[in-house]
Amino acid sequence: MKTLKSNKMKTIKLLAVLFISTLIFTSCEDDRNDDDGEDEEELITTVNYRLTNGNDVVTLTFQDLDGEGGAEGTYTVSGTLAPNTSYTGEIELLNETESPAEDITEEIEEEDDEHEFFYTTSAPGIEITKTDMDGDGNPIGLKTSLVTGPSGSGTLTIVLKHEPTKPNNGTSADAGGSTDVEVTFDIQVQ
Template sequence: MRTQNKLHLSWVLGISLLFLFNGCKKGTDPLPADENELITTVTLRFTPVGTTNTQTATYQNKSGGATPTKFDAITLTANTSYSLTVDLLDESKTPTVSVTNEISTQKEEHLFLYAADPTALLTYTYGDKDSRNLPVGLIGTARTGVAGTGKLNVRLRHQPPVNGTIVKDGTAAPGSDDVNLSFTLTVK
């Protein structure tokens, strides 16, 4: 009888261990969430096409508080095409980290959106695409229209895969904001 109990106990332990090890296979646990980028500084560089006269507008919030330490206005010339590039930094780390480089290597997960209000002030054309031919927005062309004052909203959407499925589709809908800033825009 004791031998039968030991045999039964061995079977129970063996089956329990089998379930335990099968439940802990690598690759079956959900992947950790791909967190948003920490961005303390956004610099927009506007260079009139055919020149080297770059104008910059910077948003900076090193402290992470509600009030930025720097938030420049943008002043551009009417009816002019500008090469527009954006630089992003995380200055909370030492040394400072270029988030631009990270986004450049993760293009399939990021999308910049540029929207002027009123829309007649400026239009934006993407100059870069990801491997699926979807826009990114690290570089592009900004074309000013009529003179006036308004806002230029700059958004960086973070659109990582969800449960292994790619969600970036070229629109703002999927994902969340890494950056959402409204610069004062004057076109004269």
């Protein structure tokens, strides 16, 4: 009986020691991890769509430097497009929370079969054609040709889909996938 009692005491003591030691153990660990705030790696803060015709360069820029939440993003269009003109378009995606800014466009180029850009516009007469292709011969949309029509105004929407159905009928709805970028600019042709 006596030995059992002392066994019991031993068990309780053991439990106490276990409990205290884990407390100490985890407290130390906690301190080590005190400040592991992380950078959002996949963040895209900036979309630049640069349209060039000789010396005529118009840049459409969306910028949201603090990511989702916080302050809303800003849209800037550097100028107006000339009517009945052919522009070459180039997309640039950046993460400007990094210094120097991280070029996300390179990631898209590496995984071009998993991505596709879609362009839609409500401005009259504008035609946008994707001029680049991935390894399977499907369009990507990093490089485009934009031909303006008569004077007018409207919106231009750029959508980047991750893991879309390729090939598709050219609309983002048909391509499915998940949307990584969707920005809409007000543009003017005059």
